[in-house]
Every structure is written in structure tokens, then in C-alpha cells.
Amino acid sequence: MAVTRRLTRRDVVRGAAVVAAATLACPAFAQSAARVAVIGGGFGGAACARALRRLDATLQVTLIEPNTTFTACPLSNEVIAGLRELPQQTFTYDKVAADGIVVVAQAAKRVDAQARTIGFGDDTTLSYDRLVLAPGIELRFDALPGYDEAASAQMPHAWKAGEQTMLLRRQLEAMDDGGLVVIAVPAAPLRCPPAPYERASLIAHYLKARKPRSKVLVLDAKDTYSQQKLFENAWKELYPGMIERVALSQGGRVTSVNPATNEIVTDFGNYTAAVANVIPPQKAGRIAEIAGAADHTGWCPIDPVSFASKLVPNVYVIGDACIAGGIPKSASAASAQGKACAAAIVNALAGKAPDTPRLDGACYNTVAPGYAFSLKGIYQPKQDQYAESEVTTSPVEASREVRQREAEQALEWFKTITGDAFG
């Protein structure tokens, strides 16, 4: 693949030479005229687009995102529990546009990697020199028998923040005291791996105050999960007897659901939920597959140093959609990847090799107001994958002051990361 990319870069230079009529000066010319398109305006895409402009103000950067506002997933579990409101999660692209980025409020429908064009629904196209795919996740409505898009109106996934978040909240508000809330958790990989357990915690917080005879049942297709000990201790301390989790080896994998009856079936049991939150398996956002950047796993293999797709030349993949080894799929990771990818693209356009990135990731889990813990990691390419070079998890034994401080830090983190992307 490296050979293909090198040839293509030479082609860019050759094309420019016709106009510039100077062989040595033309890489600079090609650079100044370079067009970089970013598909997907989430944490990764927005951070990448802005970083591109910051690193090289001459770049023509286009951000392609059909939604005119962005609704953030981090902290959205608090919206479900009635602790935050959706407008606090919602951001516009005004500041992104003010950076000189062209924001196209249309969905990309096609990518022609040979012609280097993006096609839209109205048959218009956009040419690019480099393309960044930051499409996030696509929920797989074909992977869990009984669970399709229509079923999500009855059994919300709430795994993309917005209307689904509010639907789950309304269902909890409408539920009678004593009801069973079931959260179905898929096997890895999934967006924000600890989020199902944060969600279970915050739903228990809501129920404890409003509907104390109710219970939360987590049916899990995994045996272990991130920050497990911290969650389990918090559940014992804050919500004794309210949250039960059935792990994979206890028969927790959900095999089918029935939205008409709110029934959830595992290999070894049947459960009827008052409120069913079904988080289905996931894959890279659809445009990644259309562009040919996704492999048989549904996710996108990348070169970890540059984020260049291993499957499609001149295409880069960042955020939840890419296969990034030890880096969890999180807003924090997407943002860091977006910036590193921007630097790699600017280097590539200048004919330079990419620097080896060192990515910081942070993941806060709030289990009650004023009670949070976190995992912070530093990730670097090792061989052909990202590996953790340093990971710090909050101490299992800690005072409430420490948890309180982390809850405040979580809000600060949210301000920073949304500021980076949209502020």
C-alpha cells in the first residue's frame, strides 16, 4: 500500500507541474492548493478540520455533515437520568465555519477513490486531494434477531445522542415503581466501552429517588469490562441490591429480542422488561463501507502512524470507525486522532514523513452526581497497532472528595473537548 500512496503523491506533483512549470517548486504549489475533505462532524471530524486549518491556513478544508447541530454522547447518560438537558449536549458548526472551513450540510453518498470525488444525493460532487473519514458508528440493525430500526422506537438504544436519549428518559419517567429496566450490552468492539455501566449507575440513581422498588438488569455479552472494580464498588456503596449484571459466562449474551412484548432472550433465560435499552452490535459509519475503507469486521484498518486507510489511497480514517488497537472508541480518542491525522496530512502534502503520534485519552464515568472516576491513557503505535504506553485508572479505594473532584474534572473535560471541536 505504501508504494501506491507514494506513486499517487507523485501524480499530484506531476499534475501541478503542468501549471507551475517548475519541478522543485511545485510541491509547495500543490500544498497551497490542497483540498482536504472531512466526512463526519463529530469530535474526530471537527477537531481534525480545525487542526488542518490551524496547521496550514492555505488548505481548503471542507467538513461534510448532514446534521446542522451536533449532539454529544459524553454526559448524555446524565440526560437519561434527568440530571442534564439535551440542549447542554448540543453544538452548532458556526465556530467551525468561522475558522474558514466550508461546512456542507449534506450527506456524502459516494466516494470515488480513483477520481477523488465525493458524491452527494443531488448528484453534485466535490473533488479532494485528501479525504478524512470520521463517520462514527453505524448501529447494526441486522445483527440481533428482532432488533431493527423500527424496534428501536420501542426498545431504545440511546447509543447516538439525541431523540433516542430522550425516548429512553421518557420511558423511565413513565415506568411504574417496581419495574425492571434491562440494558443489553453487545460484545466488543463498541463505542465508549464503559458507558453501559455508567448508564446502569445513573438509571439506578434516578430509580432510587423516584421508583425505589425498581431494578436494573445488565445482560452482558462480555465477561469483564473497563473500570469494573470501580463500578462494582460504587454499586455496592450507592445502589445496594439495585443493579444486577449477568456476564457472558453466566449466560448474559442476548440472542434475540421481541419489541412487541419487550422480551429479551439470552442463551439461558427470558426476561420481560418494563424498559428495555438494547444496545446493538456496531460497525463503522456507512460511508466507510461505501468508500471501501471497511474490512470484513465492519471497521477500518489504518496505518497507526498516519491514520491512512490500508484499503483506499488518499483516504484517512479516524474516530470510532477506525481499528485503533488498544485505544477505546471515545470522544477523547477521536479528538486526539483527528489532530494527529491533520498533522500527518499536512506533512504528507509537504512530502514529509508523518511524526509518530502520542495520543492522550481520557474517559470519565459519573455514577452519581458528584461521584466519578476515570481512566486516562497514553497510546502510541507499536508494530502495526496502537498500544497503551501508560494507563492510569482512579484508585479503587478513595475518599468521596476524590470522587467529587473527578466529577468536577469530568465537566471541565467536557468543556475542553467540546470547545476544541465546536467552541
Next chain:
Amino acid sequence: MPSALINVPARAKRGDVIEIKTLMSHIMETGYRHIASGEVVPRDIITSFTCRYNGTEIFRADLYPAIAANPFITFFTTVTESGKFEFEWIGDRGFSETASASILVE
């Protein structure tokens, strides 16, 4: 937490093909791993799984170190009469577990 999980339909029609699911909690230590000081972690696996139906063996599996922890074994059979399925897992270090389930055939 029960160490054995089994799923057998409570009832079925004569001649129906039914699915039986079993899961046994077990570490399935391969015997190929070493601890920091270099000593081998001794092998500790389930070596055999048997299912009998009204006393007659209808399914058997031999298990080897490459099989992951908590072996999940599922298979199909045809039911002919009401009766009892008996399951048995045998392994290293004297491991032995049993479970049973009845089915009503109409």
C-alpha cells in the same frame, strides 16, 4: 452463581428437532503458560462432556487445551419420548460436575 447453565425446552412435539445449550464455568488453563519465575502453570481443563437421554448416551465431546474458558456447547437432537437429559463434565484435578433437565414430549 451456578457453575453449570443448561437450556432444554420444557416441552416439545414428538419428532421435533430441539436445540440444547450448555455452559460450564471453568478456567480451561492450557498448561502452556509460565509464571514470572518460569514455572509452568499446570494444565486444568475439562476433558469430556457427555449428554445422556433416559440413560442412553446421545452426545459426547472431548475437549482440548485450545478451547476457551467457560466452554459453551450447543447441539441439536430429535425428541421421541418424555424423559430426562443428564449432562456430565469431567476434567483435570478430579473435576466432575453434573446437571439435568426434563422434557415433556406431546
